[in-house]
Amino acid sequence: MTREEFAQLCLKKTVILDGSTGIELIRREMKVTGSIESSILDSPDMLNELQRQYCEAGADIILTPTLGANRVKLQEYSFDGSVRELNRELASLSLKTASSFSTEVFGNISSTGRFIEPFGDLLFDDAVDYFREQAEGLLEAGVNGFFIETMIDLQEARAALIAVRELCELPAVVCLSFDKEGYTLNGSSPRSAVVSLQSLGADAVGCNCSTGPAEMIPIIQKMATCTKLPLVVKPNAGLPSLKSGKTVYSMDKNEFLSYIPNFHKSGVSLIGGCCGTDPGFINDIAVQWSNKVPLKRESFMASAIASHRTITQFGAGNFTLIGERINPTGKKDFQKQLREKDLTTIEIFASEQQEFGANVLDVNMGLSGIDEREMMLKTISLLSRISPLPLCIDSTRPEVIESALKLYPGRALVNSISGEKDRLEITLPIAAKYGAMLIILPLDDNGIPATFEARVQVIRKIIDEASKYGYTTDDMVIDGLVMTISSDQKAAKTTLDLINWCADNGINSVCGLSNVSFGLPQRDIVNSAFLALGAQRGLTSAIANPSSERLRKIISSINRKGCRI
Amino acid sequence: MNHLKNIPLSIPYKEIYARLGYSVHKTSLQKSEKDRIDAIIRDGFSLCNFQGIYKQVKILSVTQKGFILESGHEIESVYLKDKLKEYGSMIMMAASAGRIVTETVTELMKKGDNGIAVIYDATASESADAVLDYLQKHINMQFARSGMAISRLRYSPGYGDIDLSVQKIIYDILELQDYGIILTEYFQLIPEKSVLAIAGLS
Numbered sequence: 001m002t003r004e005e006f007a008q009l010c011l012k013k014t015v016i017l018d019g020s021t022g023i024e025l026i027r028r029e030m031k032v033t034g035s036i037e038s039s040i041l042d043s044p045d046m047l048n049e050l051q052r053q054y055c056e057a058g059a060d061i062i063l064t065p066t067l068g069a070n071r072v073k074l075q076e077y078s079f080d081g082s083v084r085e086l087n088r089e090l091a092s093l094s095l096k097t098a099s100s101f102s103t104e105v106f107g108n109i110s111s112t113g114r115f116i117e118p119f120g121d122l123l124f125d126d127a128v129d130y131f132r133e134q135a136e137g138l139l140e141a142g143v144n145g146f147f148i149e150t151m152i153d154l155q156e157a158r159a160a161l162i163a164v165r166e167l168c169e170l171p172a173v174v175c176l177s178f179d180k181e182g183y184t185l186n187g188s189s190p191r192s193a194v195v196s197l198q199s200l201g202a203d204a205v206g207c208n209c210s211t212g213p214a215e216m217i218p219i220i221q222k223m224a225t226c227t228k229l230p231l232v233v234k235p236n237a238g239l240p241s242l243k244s245g246k247t248v249y250s251m252d253k254n255e256f257l258s259y260i261p262n263f264h265k266s267g268v269s270l271i272g273g274c275c276g277t278d279p280g281f282i283n284d285i286a287v288q289w290s291n292k293v294p295l296k297r298e299s300f301m302a303s304a305i306a307s308h309r310t311i312t313q314f315g316a317g318n319f320t321l322i323g324e325r326i327n328p329t330g331k332k333d334f335q336k337q338l339r340e341k342d343l344t345t346i347e348i349f350a351s352e353q354q355e356f357g358a359n360v361l362d363v364n365m366g367l368s369g370i371d372e373r374e375m376m377l378k379t380i381s382l383l384s385r386i387s388p389l390p391l392c393i394d395s396t397r398p399e400v401i402e403s404a405l406k407l408y409p410g411r412a413l414v415n416s417i418s419g420e421k422d423r424l425e426i427t428l429p430i431a432a433k434y435g436a437m438l439i440i441l442p443l444d445d446n447g448i449p450a451t452f453e454a455r456v457q458v459i460r461k462i463i464d465e466a467s468k469y470g471y472t473t474d475d476m477v478i479d480g481l482v483m484t485i486s487s488d489q490k491a492a493k494t495t496l497d498l499i500n501w502c503a504d505n506g507i508n509s510v511c512g513l514s515n516v517s518f519g520l521p522q523r524d525i526v527n528s529a530f531l532a533l534g535a536q537r538g539l540t541s542a543i544a545n546p547s548s549e550r551l552r553k554i555i556s557s558i559n560r561k562g563c564r565i
Numbered sequence: 566m567n568h569l570k571n572i573p574l575s576i577p578y579k580e581i582y583a584r585l586g587y588s589v590h591k592t593s594l595q596k597s598e599k600d601r602i603d604a605i606i607r608d609g610f611s612l613c614n615f616q617g618i619y620k621q622v623k624i625l626s627v628t629q630k631g632f633i634l635e636s637g638h639e640i641e642s643v644y645l646k647d648k649l650k651e652y653g654s655m656i657m658m659a660a661s662a663g664r665i666v667t668e669t670v671t672e673l674m675k676k677g678d679n680g681i682a683v684i685y686d687a688t689a690s691e692s693a694d695a696v697l698d699y700l701q702k703h704i705n706m707q708f709a710r711s712g713m714a715i716s717r718l719r720y721s722p723g724y725g726d727i728d729l730s731v732q733k734i735i736y737d738i739l740e741l742q743d744y745g746i747i748l749t750e751y752f753q754l755i756p757e758k759s760v761l762a763i764a765g766l767s
Contacts, residue, residue, distance in 0.1 A: 023712040036711065067710055113707050119571050152706050177706060185702050186573045209709060240714040242651060247714040247767045275709055308573075347611065385573060386611060 001104055001144040003203050006171035009060070010204065010230035010269040014294055016286045017234060017272025018054040018062040024278050025050060025065075034077040037069040041089060048097050053279035055101035058286025059272070062098055063108040063147050064091040064138060071130045072112035072122075087137025095142055106147040106173065107138030109160050116155045117407060118381035119186060124159060124406055131163035145171035149234065150209045150274075152177050154188040154196060154308045155409040161200050162434075171203040173270070175232055177210035178219050188308045190222040192410060195306040198227050199411045199435025199475075206232030209274040212239055212251055213259035220266045226301040226311065230269035230294070235259075237276030249276025253284050260289055269294040302474035303508055305360065305390040305437050308409040312359045312390050314437075314477055314508040317562035319555050320360060320541035322392055322413075322510065323353030326379065327364035338370050343382050350387045356546035357555070360413060361387060363404075364394035373400045380407050392543075393436070398426045405434035413437045415543075416479060417466070419444030419458040424465050432469035439510060440466075441479045442498065448481060452497040455481065473507045477541060480511040480534070484518040485526075492516060492530065496537050503538020513544040513551075524548050531555075566740065572615040572699055580691040581606055585684065602684060609685035613692055613758075614663035617700045618739050621766055623654045638734045644725030645763065649716065652765030656704055656715055657735045660696035661746055662689040662758035689758040697762050708766065716765035722752070727763075735761045 001009075009015060022036045030046050032039045040047050047065055054062050068074070069090065071083050079086075087107070094105045109131060114122040135146065146164045151157035157174050164172045174197045176184050183189060194205050205227060207219050213235040220231055238251030256277070263271060271289065273281045303314040314320050326349050328335045334345050350361055361383060365375040376395065383391060393404045394415040405412055414431045417423050418441035431438060440462050442448075442455035449455045459478060466476065480499045483491035495511060502509035511534060517526035528550040531542060535558045544551055582602075586592070594602075623635040627650050631641040634655065649655065666689040673682035697719060704715050722731040732752040739761075741748070747755040754761070 022710050026712045032711075110710075111706075113567075115569055115571070119573050121570055150706070150710070152703070179702060185699065185706065187575055210706065240709070242714065242716070242765075242767050244651070247712055275712075351607070385571065 001171060003169060003171050006145060006203055007230070010294065012293065014264070014268075014289045014292045015060045015230075015270040016058050016282060016290050017232070017270055018051070018059045019273035019277035019279065019282045020275050021047075021050065021063065021065050022067060023275050035068060035074055035079060037066060037074070037086060037090060038077065038079060040065050040093070041086070044093050047093055050279070051094055051097040054282055055098060055103045057279045057283035058290055059103055059282055060290070061104045061106050061145070061147075061270075062094060063106050064094045064141075064143060066090050066108045066134065066138065067110045067150065070109070070112050070134045072114055076113075083133050084137035084140070087134050088141045091138045091141035091143050104144040106145040106171075107135065107143035109134055109146060109148045109164075110150045111152060111156055116153065116159060118384045118409065119153070119155065124155070127156060127159035128163045128166070131160040132167060135164050135167050139168060143170070145173070145203075147173045147175070149173075149175040150177050151175070152185040154184060154186065154193050157193070157197060158200060158409065161197060161202055165201050172201065173204040173206070173232055174202045175206045175208040175234060178207050178216075180211055180215050182219050182222070186308065189310060190219045191226050191311045192306040192308055194223045194227045194229075195304045195311050196308075196409075196411045196435070198229050199437075201435070202229065204230040204232050204270060206234070206268070206270070208232070208234035209236060212236050213256060213263070217259065217262050217266060220263065220268060224267045224297055224300075226304055228297065228300050231267055232270040233263050233268050234272045234274045236274045237281065240275070251276070253281045256281055257284050257288065260285060264289070264292060264295065267295045267297045303437070303477075304411070305413050306410040307388055307390045308384065309388040310390070315540045319535065319558045321358050321546055321555055322360040322362050322541060322543040323349075323356075323358030323546050324362050324512070324514070324543045325349040325353055325545060326361060327394065328367045329364070335367055338365070338367055338375055341375070341378070343378060346379055346382060347386060350383055350389075353546050354387060354389055357552055358389060358546045360392050361389050362392040362394050362415060362543055365400075366395060372397060373403050376400050376404050377407055380404055384409055392439070398422070398430055401427055402430045402434075405430065405436055411435055411437060413439060413477070415439045416441040417462060418442075419462050421445055424462070428466060429469065432466075432471065438466065438471065438476045439479050440476050442481055448483075450494075452494050452501070455494070455498055456501055473505070477508040477510045478502045480509055480539070482511045482513065482515040482530070485516055486519040496533060499534050499539045500537040508540045509538065510541040510543060511539060513542045524550055527551065528554055567619050568744065569617045569700070569703065572617055572696055574615055574692060574695055574699060576606060576610050576688075577691045577695045578603070578606065580694070581684075581687050584687040584691055605681055605684045606688050609666060609688035610692060612666040612669055612685070613689055614665065615660070615692065615696050616663070616744065617658065617660050617696050617703075618741065618744055619656055619658045619700055619704060620739055621654050621656055622738060624649075624652065636738055638738065640727075640731055640734060642725065642727045642731070645720055645727055648718070648720065649763075649765040652716065652767055654766040656764045656766050657738050658697055658700050658719065658762045658764065659735065659739050659741055659744075659746065660693050660700060660760050661744075661756055662693045662696070664745070664756045667757045693758045693760050697760060701764060704766075714767050719762040719764040721760060721762045731763075732761055735763065
């Protein structure tokens with residue numbers, strides 16, 4: 001099954017998924033010694049029977065019984081065999097059962113149970129390796145796609161999806177588990193999860209496990225506002241309770257089924273069950289819903305970036321303020337601290353800029369005498385924990401950008417991609433791999449074009465190159481390239497014309513505001529005046545110091561009237 | 566043994582305010598006062614370094630007075646027996662907000678900044694409790710796929726008839742000395758903002 005075929009299937013009909021596998025096998029009294037996955041190999045007939053029932057019930061996709069078949073999880077059971085082989089064997093069992101039906105088999109991948117950096121001690125690269133090892137086994141068996149599920153940490157879901165994408169172009173579905181309050185255990189919101197995962201190449205996103213269907217409806221509704229991807233739900237049969245020493249799920253299939261119309265109204269395309277559901281549940285869902293065409297969702301939030309907790313959207317009537325202060329240029333005390341690897345000022349700058357209304361934090365660690373990569377990673381680790389704001393990774397060095405994007409638990413903005421050969425050939429593919437949004441800088445190897453027309457030409461070239469990696473102009477913010485008016489008084493007009501062109505073409509724009517006033521007195525007044533002029537032409541964001549009250553008043557006024565795009 | 570570091574907790578403002586004596590119906594706070602208290606809470610929270618440790622221990626038998634665990638330990642508590650007798654295992658949990666916040670509170674008290682110290686103290690205490698909430702959710706997710714679930718409530722030494730000496734049993738089972746936590750002869754935990762608890766696992 002190709003990704004396109006999967007997308008078409010999700011448009012054509014409500015795709016029916018299977019229900020619980022592990023818990024249902026235990027309920028059917030499968031003998032468990034060690035991990036569930038290893039135990040299934042000792043009882044292949046029980047798995048065959050269960051999965052045959054799911055296929056007969058009308059499941060379009062069943063999942064391999066490999067939820068916990070990753071190296072870390074298996075180590076808890078002292079598993080000393082080949083992880084790859086175990087996955088291959090288990091997937092082969094499912095594929096054999098499904099071969100008698102028109103059912104697809106997706107390789108199931110889930111949590112290691114460990115925390116990944118920047119929150120935990122498991123290295124991101126190691127996590128990707130563990131998931132890659134599992135995915136390789138599943139691919140060897142011939143799975144038709146991947147289903148990454150029951151993830152409680154967005155960062156771990158990112159690692160699993162990156163591992164799959166490094167190996168193949170098969171469809172990949174990603175589901176996280178949210179609690180009753182609508183957040184993952186690590187505090188990720190549904191919108192943050194969706195913005196981050198779709199940018200990494202997920203083919204469908206959604207939620208499973210943890211709660212019953214009632215609690216999932218508002219989560220799915222939030223997800224639906226910021227993606228065009230198919231949405232997936234696999235709820236539990238209600239919440240678990242203890243009866244006679246055993247965990248039971250309270251909801252019967254009729255009650256479960258009563259929630260499906262709400263999922264349909266919310267635009268869900270793939271429906272199945274998780275803990276406490278069985279082939280009876282899936283049969284009833286399939287009978288009533290498999291021929292229903294999922295609702296088409298017309299609008300969604302484009303141009304969004306995300307921290308692991310919140311998102312920031314560019315355009316759509318809101319002005320985005322990118323806080324510029326986490327940058328050592330011209331700040332002697334801050335430079336001294338960075339040389340001593342002291343992050344105290346970064347913490348203060350982050351907190352102050354947030355309080356002054358910044359929507360994004362720019363992070364630049366370019367300073368002679370420090371390891372830029374090391375300090376960038378330390379800063380991202382710190383900010384991911386203490387600040388809810390999405391980050392803008394500001395560096396000229398591709399290796400710094402790559403390490404930063406890999407570690408960042410969300411979708412970052414990259415500052416910047418220009419028309420220079422190195423940026424297009426090295427930095428752009430890196431940004432694309434990690435799904436970053438781009439600030440486009442209209443300059444190339446010949447320097448900064450003097451005229452507006454020449455700048456547009458460079459921008460068009462960059463847009464063309466970026467489109468080869470799947471980027472659209474929704475994923476870009478054009479830098480108006482503000483030059484200082486103290487040396488060239490016509491420069492400001494060129495920038496304003498470029499901003500105008502962006503607005504006319506529905507593309508977001510940004511400017512590094514303080515450049516305009518370099519070398520002038522009363523810089524705050526000049527900056528603010530230029531911001532107002534830019535906003536009149538359709539400017540949608542600025543990199544600036546949010547502590548300026550004058551600036552904040554202008555932004556507030558822009559937001560009251562609404563940006564042009 | 567399961568050890569979670571750098572737990573990404575959200576600040577439990579509601580609980581911190583409640584601990585400080587704030588009541589929605591009785592307390593009147595100006596916006597500027599609330600902003601200032603919120604800022605101090607954020608500062609206090611940033612001084613915390615949360616970690617959680619947990620382990621599953623099977624219940625070997627239920628006795629008249631309590632439980633005998635697979636580790637060989639015996640817990641005497643009729644109260645706990647009533648609550649957890651249907652469970653096959655116990656989950657022993659420890660949560661800590663780290664050393665720095667407690668040290669800062671002590672320094673502030675010495676300097677006479679008692680107001681800030683009290684807010685920091687409440688922040689660390691409630692956040693350590695929030696770590697236990699976090700652990701319970703995390704454990705539930707880990708065990709759900711095996712058809713197991715953790716009890717909704719958890720119980721700490723000193724609660725009901727659970728003697729404080731049970732701190733020592735949990736401490737030993739979790740080998741907390743390896744995680745920078747000390748238990749004094751009077752069963753006090755250092756860092757002070759550390760809490761231990763027991764829950765049932767079906």
